[in-house]
Amino acid sequence: xxxxxxxxxxxxxxxxxxxxxxxxxxxxxxxxxxxxxxxxxxxxxxxxxxxxxxxxxxxxxxxxxxxxxxxxxxxxxxxxxxxxxxxxxxxxxxxxxxxxxxxxxxxxxxxxxxxxxxxxxxxxxxxxxxxxxxxxxxxxxxxxxxxxxxxxxxxxxxxxxxxxxxxxxxxxxxxxxxxxxxxxxxxxxxxxxxxxxxxxxxxxxxxxxxxxxxxxxxxxxxxxxxxxxxxxxxxxxxxxxxxxxxxxxxxxxxxxxxxxxxxxxxxxxxxxxxxxxxxxxxxxxxxxxxxxxxxxxxxxxxxxxxxxxxxxxxxxxxxxxxxxxxxxxxxxxxxx
Amino acid sequence: xxxxxxxxxxxxxxxxxxxxxxxxxxxxxxxxxxxxxxxxxxxxxxxxxxxxxxxxxxxxxxxxxxxxxxxxxxxxxxxxxxxxxxxxxxxxxxxxxxxxxxxxxxxxxxxxxxxxxxxxxxxxxxxxxxxxxxxxxxxxxxxxxxxxxxxxxxxxxxxxxxxxxxxxxxxxxxxxxxxxxxxxxxxxxxxxxxxxxxxxxxxxxxxxxxxxxxxxxxxxxxxxxxxxxxxxxxxxxxxxxxxxxxxxxxxxxxxxxxxxxxxxxxxxxxxxxxxxxxxxxxxxxxxxxxxxxxxxxxxxxxxxxx
Numbered sequence: 001x002x003x004x005x006x007x008x009x010x011x012x013x014x015x016x017x018x019x020x021x022x023x024x025x026x027x028x029x030x031x032x033x034x035x036x037x038x039x040x041x042x043x044x045x046x047x048x049x050x051x052x053x054x055x056x057x058x059x060x061x062x063x064x065x066x067x068x069x070x071x072x073x074x075x076x077x078x079x080x081x082x083x084x085x086x087x088x089x090x091x092x093x094x095x096x097x098x099x100x101x102x103x104x105x106x107x108x109x110x111x112x113x114x115x116x117x118x119x120x121x122x123x124x125x126x127x128x129x130x131x132x133x134x135x136x137x138x139x140x141x142x143x144x145x146x147x148x149x150x151x152x153x154x155x156x157x158x159x160x161x162x163x164x165x166x167x168x169x170x171x172x173x174x175x176x177x178x179x180x181x182x183x184x185x186x187x188x189x190x191x192x193x194x195x196x197x198x199x200x201x202x203x204x205x206x207x208x209x210x211x212x213x214x215x216x217x218x219x220x221x222x223x224x225x226x227x228x229x230x231x232x233x234x235x236x237x238x239x240x241x242x243x244x245x246x247x248x249x250x251x252x253x254x255x256x257x258x259x260x261x262x263x264x265x266x267x268x269x270x271x272x273x274x275x276x277x278x279x280x281x282x283x284x285x286x287x288x289x290x291x292x293x294x295x296x297x298x299x300x301x302x303x304x305x306x307x308x309x310x311x312x313x314x315x316x317x318x319x320x321x322x323x324x325x326x327x328x329x330x331x332x333x334x335x336x
Numbered sequence: 337x338x339x340x341x342x343x344x345x346x347x348x349x350x351x352x353x354x355x356x357x358x359x360x361x362x363x364x365x366x367x368x369x370x371x372x373x374x375x376x377x378x379x380x381x382x383x384x385x386x387x388x389x390x391x392x393x394x395x396x397x398x399x400x401x402x403x404x405x406x407x408x409x410x411x412x413x414x415x416x417x418x419x420x421x422x423x424x425x426x427x428x429x430x431x432x433x434x435x436x437x438x439x440x441x442x443x444x445x446x447x448x449x450x451x452x453x454x455x456x457x458x459x460x461x462x463x464x465x466x467x468x469x470x471x472x473x474x475x476x477x478x479x480x481x482x483x484x485x486x487x488x489x490x491x492x493x494x495x496x497x498x499x500x501x502x503x504x505x506x507x508x509x510x511x512x513x514x515x516x517x518x519x520x521x522x523x524x525x526x527x528x529x530x531x532x533x534x535x536x537x538x539x540x541x542x543x544x545x546x547x548x549x550x551x552x553x554x555x556x557x558x559x560x561x562x563x564x565x566x567x568x569x570x571x572x573x574x575x576x577x578x579x580x581x582x583x584x585x586x587x588x589x590x591x592x593x594x595x596x597x598x599x600x601x602x603x604x605x606x607x608x609x610x611x612x613x614x615x616x617x618x619x620x621x622x623x624x625x626x627x628x629x630x631x632x633x634x635x636x637x638x639x640x641x642x
Contacts, residue, residue: 072430119626123633126373126429130568131629134622137561141622145615254561258437265434303449310445316438320431321423 022328023273027186030179034172046171047243048287052280053178054239059263059275060185061232066261067269068193069225070205071121074129074257075136078116079230081143081252082109083237088155088247098161098168105234113230117223136257143249154248161242168242178239182276185232190272192228201225266319268326277328285312340473345594346587347470351479353586354486358541359563360570360578361493362534368573368639369510370527373429375436376416377563378556379443380535384409384542385551386447389456392546398461405543406536413535417528425527440557448553455550482544489537490579497575506530510573510639562589565625571635580637585621592620 030053037045058080065071086105090096120131149155160168168174192198204211204218211218241247250256259282267278289308304311323330363377387408392401420439424432459465460478467474497503505526508516517523541559549555562585570581597613604612628636 066430072433074433119630123629126367126572127568127629127633127635129373129429129433130564131626133561134565134625134629138619138622138626141618142615145611145618147611254557258433261430262434262437265430269430307445307449309441310449313438313440313442313445316441317420317435320435320438321420 019271026273026277027183030182034175043171046175048283050171050175050178050243051240052283053182053276054236054243055260055263055283056276056279057178057182057185057239058233058236059260059267059279060182060189060272061229061236062260063264063269063275064189064192064225064229064232065222066264067274068198068205069201069222071222071226072129072261073120073132073226073229074254074261075132075134076230076233076260077252077254077256078136078139079109079113079233080237080240080256081139081247081249082112083234083239084241084247084251085143085149085155085237086234087161087238087241088157089149091157091159091161092149092155096159096162098163098166101161101238105238106231109231109234110227113227114223117226117230121219121222121226133254133257136252136254140249140252140254143252150247152249154246154250157241157245157247160245161238174239174242178243181235181239185235186272186276193272197221197224262316264326266316266326268323268329271326271328274326274328278326281327285315340471342594343471343473344475345590347475347479347483348594349587349590350583351482351486351586352590353583354483354490355541355545356559356562356566356586357486357579357582358489358537358544359559360566360582361489361575362530362537363563364567364570364573364575364578365506365510365530366534367567369506369513369530370421370425372421372425373432373436374416374421375433375560376439376443377534377538378558378560379440380409380413380416380538380556381542381545381559382447382551382553382556383412383443384539385546385549385555386451386456386542387539388543388546389458389551390451392458393456398463402540402543405539409539409542410532410536413538414528414532416535417531421531422524444553444556451553453553455552457550458547460547478547482548485540485544489540493575502526502529562621565621567635569625569628569635571638574635574637574639577635577637577639581635584636585624588624589621592617596620 030049033049034046037043037049058076061079062073062076065073083105086108087101090101090104095101116132116135120128120135123131143149144152160174162168163177166173166177168177193202200211200216200218200221203214204216204221208218237251240251263278263282264275265278266281267276268274286308289304289311292304319327359377359381363374366372366374366377384405388401388405391404392398395401416439420435421432424435460476464478464481466477468477468480469475497506505516505521509521509523509526513523516526545559566581566585567578569585570577570579593614596617597609600609600613600616603609632638
């Protein structure tokens with residue numbers, strides 16, 4: 001087995017200060033998006049960056065098992081779906097209390113991830129990738145079969161979750177709620193991966209036999225990481241349902257899990273902020289490639305407009321082949 | 337359900353299983369020997385179907401269409417191996433998943449550019465257009481042809497892998513690639529040959545599926561996921577596992593879809609059965625796979641390495 005990249009201790013860092021500056025820059029830019037959106041009269045930016053932060057949150061959650069724990073889950077879209085359907089189903093029954101949504105979503109996510117994690121962690125390597133995919137596919141078909149809740153077409157949600165005085169119907173409030181959740185998760189993960197728990201997790205990634213020899217039962221740590229990462233994706237799913245006012249089986253499609261992995265690797269496994277940067281790059285690429293007018297000659301503009309996926313696919317392949325630390329790791333890499 | 341209908345469904349399940357075997361055989365070797373996840377296998381199947389549809393539409397000759405499909409898919413497979421995957425063999429599975437995920441996006445869109453977004457339909461070749469009577473039950477001759485062709489490939493693969501020199505090298509490479517290469521065998525060449533042959537089988541599956549399914553962009557992904565289920569259930573790297581796994585998955589999926597809704601209606605209330613039956617039927621193979629992996633993480637028929 002090749003040694004996996006993504007261990008923070010092995011990731012080349014320019015200096016801790018450069019890291020801090022980069023992190024502040026990313027966070028500061030995200031905080032200022034609404035200002036720019038209102039000044040430049042581009043309200044659509046608010047939705048776009050809300051989506052970026054939601055997918056960044058989900059990718060951040062997945063990165064806990066994928067980057068720090070080397071468990072390649074190809075089924076985390078399942079938990080986005082659980083979050084989205086918790087909001088959607090409760091709203092369909094007239095319950096729009098946000099705390100109820102939160103409670104039910106997290107409880108369902110906890111139960112599902114504990115059970116699925118216990119089964120999946122019996123396997124490893126390729127089998128782990130496939131069994132996580134299998135569970136996500138089951139959930140996808142379950143959602144398609146829920147005819148009372150929209151089935152294949154998805155479930156429109158009448159109103160956003162209500163959290164006491166917080167008025168989520170205001171897009172700006174929702175934006176800063178997502179921002180706050182993202183920052184809180186980032187901080188929690190920063191503490192988590194540098195704690196004893198994080199050390200054990202990273203240790204069981206790079207050398208499980210040595211960890212076992214040292215007397216650590218690695219399974220509980222891996223399971224805990226899997227559950228935490230799933231719950232972060234549940235949160236992302238709940239925010240996504242609030243943003244789009246929609247819960248859809250499409251959130252659980254296998255390609256969503258693939259995109260989350262793409263975002264993480266694109267941004268860089270070795271860093272906390274990498275997945276968030278990766279999500280931003282991925283969604284901005286989608287946005288730019290599908291809507292930009294570059295003024296290219298010979299009808300290439302129309303071609304790009306219709307077939308931007310071609311370019312996106314090519315970029316993904318090139319990044320996979322070329323950048324071993326992802327974009328964020330590459331930016332922070334010391335130049336020789 | 338009458339016994340004749342049940343028998344027809346049994347044959348349909350067998351036919352899906354054989355089709356899945358064609359796809360799994362190549363992919364399981366790539367996974368087992370090169371330890372490489374190749375998600376583009378479904379795209380090669382799609383390419384086979386498209387080229388077959390295009391050539392058949394132009395020339396009217398199914399044989400010519402078949403040759404073109406095999407050539408195109410194996411050429412595309414070799415190109416993918418040479419340009420992208422060869423550089424990812426030594427890297428983590430994560431990068432293989434991502435690189436081939438990007439390739440899927442690329443190939444789907446390329447197909448859309450060449451052939452458009454709307455599905456193509458091609459007819460069954462005239463010689464196989466009729467039905468064959470089996471115990472008084474008419475069954476489409478073309479589906480019989482698929483079953484026969486798949487079984488012939490299975491026998492051929494068995495002979496090649498267990499009775500020929502190249503087969504010996506493949507088996508040897510699977511258990512210890514480094515040793516084989518230090519004995520003077522060009523293992524990269526063997527790998528490329530396996531990859532090309534697997535791609536050709538994927539193209540063959542696409543060719544045979546083209547007349548009974550609609551040929552459209554993205555048709556490779558659902559079957560790719562089924563193929564992965566087959567491989568993991570059967571045991572990675574094992575042709576025998578791919579064969580039995582494909583038949584099991586094909587049968588369970590087909591029979592589940594045919595029988596479960598009716599069965600549910602007998603057991604539970606009608607409205608619940610109508611809602612849950614089809615959903616449960618779609619979930620069945622994933623339940624099967626999860627159950628198999630939970631009990632036997634190596635799959636049902638793991639490769640025995642000495």
